[in-house]
């Protein structure tokens with residue numbers, strides 16, 4: 001077994017945006033060239049929000065196709081679908097028996113849902129909250145532990161989930177560690193400037209701020225979305241501050257260094273308008289994303305190809321999951 005296993009789950013809800021590409025997809029692809037990587041579509045986590053079969057099926061394929069189109073190589077990385085590894089759910093049951101309910105009561109997502117009920121004046125604080133939301137952190141712990149994940153690349157918002165996974169692994173190891181111990185996983189959180197893309201309003205790009213640009217917008221819509229990025233009214237001839245402008249910040253993530261340096265000079269010298277900067281930005285984004293968009297559309301037109309990749313990856317993932325479960329069953333006395 002390799003010492004380090006990088007594992008992450010992709011929640012297939014909603015379409016990906018440029019911020020996800022820069023902040024999550026690109027770093028995860030880079031890691032796949034260095035480490036043993038397991039990346040999966042967390043469809044049973046998505047079931048908490050998606051209650052329509054066609055929508056879930058589409059979201060699974062779209063999530064997988066997005067990552068594949070961006071260059072995820074299913075030979076190099078084990079790419080799979082959470083629900084196709086049933087050992088995960090067996091492990092969830094085992095871990096539930098070891099996890100104090102109080103820990104779950106303190107989980108951010110659950111507490112936030114209750115707070116919304118408080119704010120709305122609803123007396124039953126659990127109204128509208130299903131057990132899937134409550135158990136979410138245990139399922140996530142099982143995702144990680146069933147593959148003996150050691151490194152978990154996630155966004156900062158997932159920090160508590162990783163801490164919970166470490167706690168839950170600790171409960172198990174404390175009880176049964178003589179027979180079998182889970183490795184304690186660590187979150188890999190990349191907060192570097194290189195991984196944070198600003199949205200059209202300058203804050204971090206995020207669906208919740210509604211300042212995002214979808215990853216696979218058709219070319220003409222991408223152009224329009226870039227044109228609509230707010231800029232100040234400095235006239236074309238006047239010198240401009242590149243770093244204070246969102247299109248320039250975005251350009252730094254997509255254009256080659258010499259293009260960025262050249263545009264910086266031209267903005268500072270005066271004579272380059274925001275419109276021209278936006279054209280440069282469109283060209284740079286489209287050059288990088290265009291071929292991926294085509295591949296995405298090709299995959300979505302051939303869903304059997306996506307399904308076959310997920311099926312094959314899930315079989316490979318199950319080999320590892322089964323080995324873990326065998327040890328767990330023996331350790332707890334169920335086998």
Ligand code: TRP
Pocket residue numbers: 007008009010011042045139140143144152153154158161
């Ligand atoms: N909760 C993660 C998110 O919302 C998705 C996820 C599910 C995950 N299982 C995981 C991430 C296991 C890392 C490891 O983004």
